[in-house]
Amino acid sequence: ILNVEQSPQSLHVQEGDSTNFTCSFPSSNFYALHWYRWETAKSPEALFVMTLNGDEKKKGRISATLNTKEGYSYLYIKGSQPEDSATYLCAFIKYTGTASKLTFGTGTRLQVTL
Amino acid sequence: NAGVTQTPKFRILKIGQSMTLQCTQDMNHNYMYWYRQDPGMGLKLIYYSVGAGITDKGEVPNGYNVSRSTTEDFPLRLELAAPSQTSVYFCASSYGGDSNQPQHFGDGTRLSIL
Numbered sequence: 001i002l003n004v005e006q007s008p009q010s011l012h013v014q015e016g017d018s019t020n021f022t023c024s025f026p027s028s029n030f031y032a033l034h035w036y037r038w039e040t041a042k043s044p045e046a047l048f049v050m051t052l053n054g055d056e057k058k059k060g061r062i063s064a065t066l067n068t069k070e071g072y073s074y075l076y077i078k079g080s081q082p083e084d085s086a087t088y089l090c091a092f093i094k095y096t097g098t099a100s101k102l103t104f105g106t107g108t109r110l111q112v113t114l
Numbered sequence: 115n116a117g118v119t120q121t122p123k124f125r126i127l128k129i130g131q132s133m134t135l136q137c138t139q140d141m142n143h144n145y146m147y148w149y150r151q152d153p154g155m156g157l158k159l160i161y162y163s164v165g166a167g168i169t170d171k172g173e174v175p176n177g178y179n180v181s182r183s184t185t186e187d188f189p190l191r192l193e194l195a196a197p198s199q200t201s202v203y204f205c206a207s208s209y210g211g212d213s214n215q216p217q218h219f220g221d222g223t224r225l226s227i228l
Binding site: 004032034036042043044045046049051089091101102103104105106107 | 162214222
């Protein structure tokens with residue numbers, strides 16, 4: 001993996017379903033991984049910042065895990081609601097000793113219907 | 115809470131015209147960033163700044179210039195607009211360059227070059 005890849009590109013689930021998606025990133029020189037939630041016509045908002053292998057973070061029904069050795073992070077949404085509909089972006093930071101420059105994936109677009 | 119404010123929200127330019135996209139933040143963040151978002155692509159870093167008077171190129175700087183005379187403001191200038199610069203532009207800021215600091219985004223400027 002040379003860049004940040006997210007899968008699937010899009011996902012359509014029904015209200016109440018639980019779902020998860022993947023962010024893959026280069027495992028060498030890992031520094032941090034960010035998850036952002038991006039609603040249509042709004043700006044991206046930070047969900048999680050993860051720095052340690054094995055990290056697990058949780059905010060309400062949304063949680064994330066991190067595996068830096070194999071270069072992936074999972075985002076889980078339990079009991080999806082229509083308000084969870086958004087694009088979920090992950091961004092990787094490679095250690096360079098300089099400013100926190102993020103490399104973004106193209107996102108997973110989630111649509112939750114009633 | 116204003117956060118990161120971008121102006122204008124929309125703009126149409128003719129090829130060859132110039133304009134400045136404004137970005138200001140009221141969080142006393144040292145680090146500021148400009149990204150562009152093209153369809154099907156992740157956010158790409160154009161320029162960033164680690165503090166007043168200091169700027170550096172990101173991944174896609176060609177055709178753009180920036181300045182950082184104050185902590186609050188980080189304008190992005192297009193000197194000779196080209197159709198390839200049609201995009202949505204996002205400004206962001208963070209407290210520091212540390213990887214565990216999330217970035218805070220403005221609402222974006224949608225720019226069309228015709």
